[in-house]
Amino acid sequence: MASGGLLKLLRPSAVLLAVSVSMAALPAATLRPAAAGIATTAGRRSDADAAAPPGRVSRYPVPYKKDLPYDIVALMEEVETKGGFLPNVFKALSHRPAEFRAFFAYYNELMNKETGRLTKADRELIVVATSMHNQCLYCVVSHSALHRIYSKKPTLADQVAVNYKNAELSPRERAMLDFALAVGRGDTITDQHFLSLEEVGFDREDAWDIGAIAAFFAMSNRMAHVTDMRPNEEFYNLGRVPRAKDKGDGEGK
Numbered sequence: 001m002a003s004g005g006l007l008k009l010l011r012p013s014a015v016l017l018a019v020s021v022s023m024a025a026l027p028a029a030t031l032r033p034a035a036a037g038i039a040t041t042a043g044r045r046s047d048a049d050a051a052a053p054p055g056r057v058s059r060y061p062v063p064y065k066k067d068l069p070y071d072i073v074a075l076m077e078e079v080e081t082k083g084g085f086l087p088n089v090f091k092a093l094s095h096r097p098a099e100f101r102a103f104f105a106y107y108n109e110l111m112n113k114e115t116g117r118l119t120k121a122d123r124e125l126i127v128v129a130t131s132m133h134n135q136c137l138y139c140v141v142s143h144s145a146l147h148r149i150y151s152k153k154p155t156l157a158d159q160v161a162v163n164y165k166n167a168e169l170s171p172r173e174r175a176m177l178d179f180a181l182a183v184g185r186g187d188t189i190t191d192q193h194f195l196s197l198e199e200v201g202f203d204r205e206d207a208w209d210i211g212a213i214a215a216f217f218a219m220s221n222r223m224a225h226v227t228d229m230r231p232n233e234e235f236y237n238l239g240r241v242p243r244a245k246d247k248g249d250g251e252g253k
Helices: 004-010 020-024 070-083 088-093 097-111 120-133 137-151 156-166 171-185 191-198 204-227 233-237
Strands: none
Touching (some): 088 137, 097 120, 097 204, 120 137, 120 204, 137 156, 137 204, 156 171, 171 191, 191 204
């Protein structure tokens, strides 16, 4: 989920904030227009945010942009410009800038790496299943949207969000989620867990990735509960209906 310009702009902390690629990957035409500004508290909004629909982002105060470090503001503006809206997780976690940076540094390493056998859709499905187990509304809604975008499957994340054991999963996906949920539940991990992954084509490094994503989002889910983080309305419809092609797309080519 970053452009070379953003990396140069934010160095030395650019790499840890490269999460903006996730939102940049979403087709802008499928998103609603961005709502400018950042909420200041649960009950107050900045002048720039006056046109945005009311609604609480977090039970903790969300700072004005002018009070945030430059690198965090630059990242927020990059994400909002490319994605069409600013996910509320950015607003909520900006309450503590140092923790914001640490969170997105690890998020980026887990979700945007180019190595290993996990696709972006795989990673998002792990988050949906883990977040379902932890009853995290924000992460289920937002990462279901990202899964729909990456997988081009409009219903699978919904199935996983209810009960992944009844979902229309491939054997590979089922083994992946079985392992992720074992980690998320805090089960004792044995060699048999690794063997089950190896039987469908994963290796030990992939197992690390699956486990790390499940573990990281177990923490993220709990912080979403603490802050009462609310999902953006835009997430609910993303990826459900194929984007209409512009006139002339594919014609004469």
